[in-house]
Amino acid sequence: MRGKHKVEPDETANFKFIGDMVQERTPIRKAQTAEGHAVLALYFYAGAADVAAETGEQELIDALDRLWGNVVNKKMYVTGACGQTHHGSSSHVDMIHEGFISEYMMPNLSAYNETCANVCNSMFNYRMLGLHGESKYADIMELVLFNSALSGISIEGKDYFYANPLRVSHKGHDPGNDTEFDVRQPYIPCFCCPPNLVRTIAKISNWAYSLSENGISVNLYGGNKLATKLLDGSKIQLKQETQYPWKGKVDITVEKAKKEAFDILLRIPEWASGSKISINGVGIGEGVVTGTYTTINRKWKKGDVITLDMPMDVKLLEGNPLIEEVRNQVAVKRGPVVYCVETPDLPENTDILDVYLPVQSNLTATFKPDLLGGVSTITGNLKLRKDTKEGMYTEVTQPTWETSEVQLVPYFSWANRGASEMSVWLPVVWE
Numbered sequence: 001m002r003g004k005h006k007v008e009p010d011e012t013a014n015f016k017f018i019g020d021m022v023q024e025r026t027p028i029r030k031a032q033t034a035e036g037h038a039v040l041a042l043y044f045y046a047g048a049a050d051v052a053a054e055t056g057e058q059e060l061i062d063a064l065d066r067l068w069g070n071v072v073n074k075k076m077y078v079t080g081a082c083g084q085t086h087h088g089s090s091s092h093v094d095m096i097h098e099g100f101i102s103e104y105m106m107p108n109l110s111a112y113n114e115t116c117a118n119v120c121n122s123m124f125n126y127r128m129l130g131l132h133g134e135s136k137y138a139d140i141m142e143l144v145l146f147n148s149a150l151s152g153i154s155i156e157g158k159d160y161f162y163a164n165p166l167r168v169s170h171k172g173h174d175p176g177n178d179t180e181f182d183v184r185q186p187y188i189p190c191f192c193c194p195p196n197l198v199r200t201i202a203k204i205s206n207w208a209y210s211l212s213e214n215g216i217s218v219n220l221y222g223g224n225k226l227a228t229k230l231l232d233g234s235k236i237q238l239k240q241e242t243q244y245p246w247k248g249k250v251d252i253t254v255e256k257a258k259k260e261a262f263d264i265l266l267r268i269p270e271w272a273s274g275s276k277i278s279i280n281g282v283g284i285g286e287g288v289v290t291g292t293y294t295t296i297n298r299k300w301k302k303g304d305v306i307t308l309d310m311p312m313d314v315k316l317l318e319g320n321p322l323i324e325e326v327r328n329q330v331a332v333k334r335g336p337v338v339y340c341v342e343t344p345d346l347p348e349n350t351d352i353l354d355v356y357l358p359v360q361s362n363l364t365a366t367f368k369p370d371l372l373g374g375v376s377t378i379t380g381n382l383k384l385r386k387d388t389k390e391g392m393y394t395e396v397t398q399p400t401w402e403t404s405e406v407q408l409v410p411y412f413s414w415a416n417r418g419a420s421e422m423s424v425w426l427p428v429v430w431e
């Protein structure tokens, strides 16, 4: 039925469930851009990818590739979150809510990023991984899971966010509605996000590995044990031991394997340049390329240990220059985890909007087992601007700075220490 309804010019006002809002304007095979309610859109794409996996229809796969590219390259946040606005309009000027707006229009304070939309983004990517077998899809699954999905639930697991903005300031953006909060809620009347997130967390073990033609691929890293069968029916058992994502070393022990040679594929994330793989302590040399799966084909035996070592450097990211909302700002990322500055880690009465990040701030990571359930924090010398500006526009004067050693925490862990202000993107001091 999609795309069959002819939308009249005045029909889409007042958030009627019509047009782009419900994926009704454009048939998916003709869709060029991701439109409408982000949850409805991404579930729709995930369902279409399931159909394509069964039928192999190229026109549908081409459309999904196009839509995936549009989401990931033009409408997705650095946390993997989707759905830039609570209320807005689509490219065809249909009124939409909780949805996609223009390309590169990525507000931070008012970002909506419904937990469900972020979770759906990982579900869509899991299906695209099944269609194409390319690691870039698992990279997005991981990005979402560690950041914009996990931010939806408290460390204790009892309270939930519906919206996941990238900046919260108590001075600005007070939406005053029943889905946007600055502390997680034990009960949300619009009840989709909490169960959607917890069922996804419960299901992640099913996403960690995939079967390939003659072997198995490791999509996600984390301590686990696997007991399953390859496609030829032979039994395989693996044990994965790691402190990932806080440490980049992953040991995978073969506990049971068939006698004949088969493939074990390891995902080398796009960010993990310099990664090394060894088998029983002997490096495999060439062939470890970021943004791909490394395929190791050999006769495996019980007790073989594959070690993947991913460098966990602290990295500063900047946005495409077309994203006006993050021009001259940077985000801090280590491995798959995006970080933020939160007011409990700032000198008292510091306004989150006055925190700047010098590009030479010597950021270092430390694992803190007793903080926020056990996380690695990142510490560096940040600059706090002390000359407060009032009014909409004021004449530029030389800023007054105070330097302070500040700890950044993983974005997913913010708002676990009471009501706070937070920012992922920080204005940069280029020095």
Ligand SMILES: [Zn+2]
Pocket (backbone or CB within 6 Å): 114, 115, 116, 117, 191, 192, 193, 194, 196
């Ligand atoms: Zn939801």
